[in-house]
Amino acid sequence: MDVEVTIRVDGTDRRLTVDTRTTLLDALRERLGNTSPKKGCDHGQCGACTILLDGRRANSCLALAVAHDGAEIVTAAGLAPDGQLHPMQQCFIRHDAFQCGYCTPGQIVSAVAMLREAEAGWPSAVTMDSPDGGADGGPVRLDADEIRERMSGNLCRCAAYANIVPAIEELARR
Structure with a gap:
């Protein structure tokens, strides 16, 4: 069965007809030509x-x-409107935080969101294990362990983590 949906992708409203089983990933890549999000495992891992x-x-x-009819979606491409790189993208380049680049868009989007979550005081397993309990609701200090924990849902087959973490740390310190 096909259904009509409207999603706002990187600042542009897009109306499309999709099968009810179509994932956002497939709608973005196959129907809208946005290849920023990559199909890695196709299992959320x-x-x-x-x-x-x-x-x-x-x-x-x-x-x-x-x-997600009516949803606002931002991809790594949408973080760089008019060709102006997002500060996180700049940090990834400066720290050479990629090798093959396949996971890089997902890593960057995740890192941008992670910084917002930490600023909002959202705890992680590392935060909760800290001596103060991390429960004060204030911004979370992002050291390397905290960043690794918060980015643990983004895997890099090339193991560029040695450069990914410092790239995120640079922006977190600003």
Whole structure:
């Protein structure tokens, strides 16, 4: 069965007709030609398909397009309007935080959302294990352990983590 949906992708409203089983990932890539989110595992385990869905990071391979009619979606491409790179994208380049680049868009989108979550005081397993309990609701200090924990849903087959974490740390310190 086909259903008509409207999604706002990287600032542009897009109306399309999709089968009810179509994931956001497939709608973005196959129907809209947005190849920023990648199809890695197609099971929500690698994070290559990470997008911002209504401001929160999500694995687009696990989200059905029909369930997100009217949603606001931002991909890594949408973080760089008019060719002006997002500060996180600049940090990834400066730190050479990629090798093959396949996971990079998902890593960057996830890192941008993670910084927002930490600023909002959202705890993680590392935060909760800290001496102060991390329960004060204030911004979370992002050290390497905290960043690794918060980015654990994004895998890199090339193991560029040694450069990914410092790239995120640079922006987190600003």
